[in-house]
Every structure is written in structure tokens, then in C-alpha cells.
Amino acid sequence: MNPVEIKKGxxxxxxxxxxxxxxxxxxxxxxxxxxxxxxxxxxxxxxxxDTVLGSFSEEMLARIREIVDPSRIDYVxxxxxxxxxxxxxxxxxxxxxxxxxxxxxxxxxxxxxSYYGKWDFTAVKTGDSLNLGKKTLSFIEAPMIHWPxxxxxxxxxxxxxxxxxxxxxxxxxxxxxxxxxxxxxxxxEAKKYYANILWPLGQIIGKKITDVAAAKLKIDMIAPxxxxxxxxxxxxxxxxxxxxxxxxxxxxxxxxxxxxxxxTAKMARCIASGLIDAGVQVKxxxxxxxxxxxxxxxxxxxxxxxxxSSTHDNSMLPAMAGFMHLVEGFRPKGRIAALFGSYGWSxxxxxxxxxxAGAAGIELPLPSLQVKYSMDDxxxxxxxxxxxxxxxxxxxx
Ligand code: FEO
Numbered sequence: 001m002n003p004v005e006i007k008k009g010x011x012x013x014x015x016x017x018x019x020x021x022x023x024x025x026x027x028x029x030x031x032x033x034x035x036x037x038x039x040x041x042x043x044x045x046x047x048x049x050d051t052v053l054g055s056f057s058e059e060m061l062a063r064i065r066e067i068v069d070p071s072r073i074d075y076v077x078x079x080x081x082x083x084x085x086x087x088x089x090x091x092x093x094x095x096x097x098x099x100x101x102x103x104x105x106x107x108x109x110x111x112x113x114s115y116y117g118k119w120d121f122t123a124v125k126t127g128d129s130l131n132l133g134k135k136t137l138s139f140i141e142a143p144m145i146h147w148p149x150x151x152x153x154x155x156x157x158x159x160x161x162x163x164x165x166x167x168x169x170x171x172x173x174x175x176x177x178x179x180x181x182x183x184x185x186x187x188x189e190a191k192k193y194y195a196n197i198l199w200p201l202g203q204i205i206g207k208k209i210t211d212v213a214a215a216k217l218k219i220d221m222i223a224p225x226x227x228x229x230x231x232x233x234x235x236x237x238x239x240x241x242x243x244x245x246x247x248x249x250x251x252x253x254x255x256x257x258x259x260x261x262x263x264t265a266k267m268a269r270c271i272a273s274g275l276i277d278a279g280v281q282v283k284x285x286x287x288x289x290x291x292x293x294x295x296x297x298x299x300x301x302x303x304x305x306x307x308x309s310s311t312h313d314n315s316m317l318p319a320m321a322g323f324m325h326l327v328e329g330f331r332p333k334g335r336i337a338a339l340f341g342s343y344g345w346s347x348x349x350x351x352x353x354x355x356x357a358g359a360a361g362i363e364l365p366l367p368s369l370q371v372k373y374s375m376d377d378x379x380x381x382x383x384x385x386x387x388x389x390x391x392x393x394x395x396x397x
Pocket of ligand 1: 082
């Protein structure tokens with residue numbers, strides 16, 4: 001695949017990782033693969049913005065060679081230290097050892113601790129800029145989007161924002177631009193990416209977008225470091241980020257449960273029936289057979305969660321406990337939950353769920369429901385009624 005000129009003199013020289021299926025260890029499933037985007041800017045001086053995962057170094061270097069000899073690179077802009085964007089630096093710097101590397105101080109520290117390269121590093125701050133000839137690169141620190149070291153690079157002459165992890169998607173494609181691919185897949189992956197990577201950082205993201213808007217930077221293209229480039233109407237993804245960062249929700253419920261012998265699963269379906277009959281959209285996931293990354297995407301704009309577990313050793317089951325641990329870390333705001341679960345000779349799961357939902361800041365407007373062994377007709381009716389009653393709280397919130 002050739003490099004792609006995204007603006008005059010600015011080329012995508014990244015790599016497409018078609019078959020990666022787990023990202024960040026195994027915290028994020030990537031059924032559609034991903035890309036690592038690097039951008040080569042050819043002016044009087046030559047700059048490369050970000051690199052790719054180390055195993056794709058040769059692929060990136062081959063694309064650069066289609067345009068210039070890598071030894072001619074004057075500047076390497078490291079927007080972010082994480083290895084999916086910096087992994088090819090050691091291979092690149094062997095070919096252009098005199099190039100200056102620019103990034104935040106934290107990025108410089110992280111690069112050193114990652115690769116121990118003796119590179120000519122210069123720390124930059126918000127407001128600093130680099131003149132390449134006809135084009136300028138301005139730097140905007142963006143701590144926690146996605147790591148403390150992160151920054152955005154902006155080219156005012158081309159009204160181009162290179163925000164690294166922000167506005168990305170894990171989506172492998174032979175196309176480079178967002179308007180060239182299936183919009184359902186594109187937005188599904190953009191939302192999944194925000195939910196699983198950026199959800200806990202919403203306040204910071206909202207403030208950064210507000211600050212950038214206040215600076216009146218004209219942006220007509222956003223080229224992130226994962227996935228497709230937003231070439232048309234980039235304000236749509238900016239507005240989506242603002243809505244997600246404000247934790248705006250729709251009257252929908254996501255039901256997640258773990259079950260041993262199906263009693264808790266049957267409770268989930270009874271509660272779902274009550275919700276659906278009362279007019280609430282529902283999605284149901286067995287945590288052991290479902291994609292957790294997909295569940296968090298669905299939870300991102302859902303107002304309500306129903307969370308259930310059977311009891312095992314006086315506690316909730318382990319997959320549900322791991323899931324609740326992540327929910328706690330995401331710090332969802334303004335959500336309500338209904339809790340349920342079955343047990344044999346002693347309860348415990350529902351008590352654990354109540355503690356973890358409370359720690360996550362989730363409101364519990366209804367008493368939790370527990371069933372010994374399996375539901376009788378009265379308990380089936382109680383689960384159904386829980387769904388109907390919970391629907392009233394969801395629709396009135
Ligand atoms: Fe795509 Fe935070 O790395």
C-alpha cells in the first residue's frame with residue numbers, strides 16, 4: 001500500500017494491523033483490527049509525526065522511502081510515548097540519528113525509559129511551535145488524552161489537527177478517510193474506542209475541547225493515530241466527544257449478569273421483559289459469553305444498568321467481580337442500577353454488587369432482588385415488576 005497524501009505535502013505513512021484482536025493486553029477486543037497512523041510532513045524541513053508499533057517499523061520505513069530517504073528527516077514529533085505510537089522510533093532513529101525528537105517532558109522521560117536511546121530530545125509546551133518552511137507545527141499539551149505525556153500537534157496553514165489517540169477508532173481498512181468506509185462500522189468503533197479508553201477522562205476531554213474551541217483554531221481535518229481520518233465534517237466527531245464527555249444518556253438499559261445454573265439468567269430475562277413492556281430499550285449480556293468491550297460501548301450512553309450474579313463462596317462470581325471493578329474505574333455519572341441474583345444456601349452476591357455499584361457512584365433506586373435456587377411464579381412476577389418499576393425511574397430521570 002502506497003503512502004497517501006492527506007494534505008499537500010503531508011502523507012500518511014503508517015501501518016494497518018488487520019489481525020490484532022486484543023489491545024492493551026487483553027483489556028480491549030479489536031474484532032476489526034486497527035491502524036497505527038504516522039504522518040510525514042515534507043517542507044523545507046521534514047518532520048514525522050508519530051510512528052507505529054515496533055513490529056511494523058519496516059512497513060512505515062518503506063512508506064517513508066517512497067517519498068524521501070528517512071535520513072533526511074529533521075524532526076520527529078512524539079505526541080505520545082505509548083508503544084503503539086513510539087515502537088518504531090529505535091529503528092527510525094538509526095537512519096536519522098541527528099533528527100531532533102520533540103514531545104512533552106513526560107514523553108521524553110517515557111521514551112528514555114522505554115528505549116534508552118541517546119536522541120536529541122527537546123521538550124515542548126502548549127504554545128510552542130516549529131517552523132518547517134511554509135508550514136508550522138504548533139503543540140498543545142493534552143495530559144490524560146490518553147496518558148499524562150500526550151499532546152496534540154496542529155498545522156495552522158493546513159487547518160489540520162493531529163491529536164494522536166483522541167478521535168481514533170480501532171478499525172483496519174484499505175481506505176484512509178472516514179467518509180470512504182461503512183459509517184455504521186466507523187461510528188460503532190469510534191464510540192467503542194471512547195467508551196473503553198477515554199470514558200473515565202471525560203471531564204479532561206470536555207475541558208480540552210472547550211479550550212481548543214476558545215483558541216479559535218480552524219480545523220477542517222482531524223488525523224488521529226488510530227483508524228480513519230476525519231476529512232469531512234470533523235465537527236461531528238468533536239460534538240460526539242463533547243456529548244460523551246458530558247455523560248449524556250438515552251433511556252436505555254444494559255443488563256449484565258453471570259450465572260451458574262441459569263437461575264440468575266432467567267431473572268435477567270424476566271426483568272428485561274418488564275423493561276421492554278414498559279417501553280425501555282434493552283440489551284442483555286451474559287458476561288462469560290459476551291465481548292466486554294462491546295458491553296462498555298453499549299453502557300456509554302445508557303441511563304440504566306441491571307447487574308446480576310449468582311452467589312459462589314458467599315460472593316459474586318469472578319467474571320462479574322472483574323467487570324464491576326472496571327465499572328468502578330469508569331466512574332459513570334448520573335446512572336441508576338437494579339441488582340439481582342440467585343443463591344443456594346447463603347446469599348452474598350447481591351451484597352457485593354451493592355457495594356461495588358455504590359463505590360462506582362451508581363444510584364440504586366429499588367431494593368435488590370434475590371432468589372433461592374430458582375424462581376417460583378411469585379418471584380417471576382416480582383422480577384417482571386422490578387423491570388416495569390425500573391422503567392418508570394429510567395423514563396422519568
Ligand atoms: Fe494508541 Fe495511548 O496509545
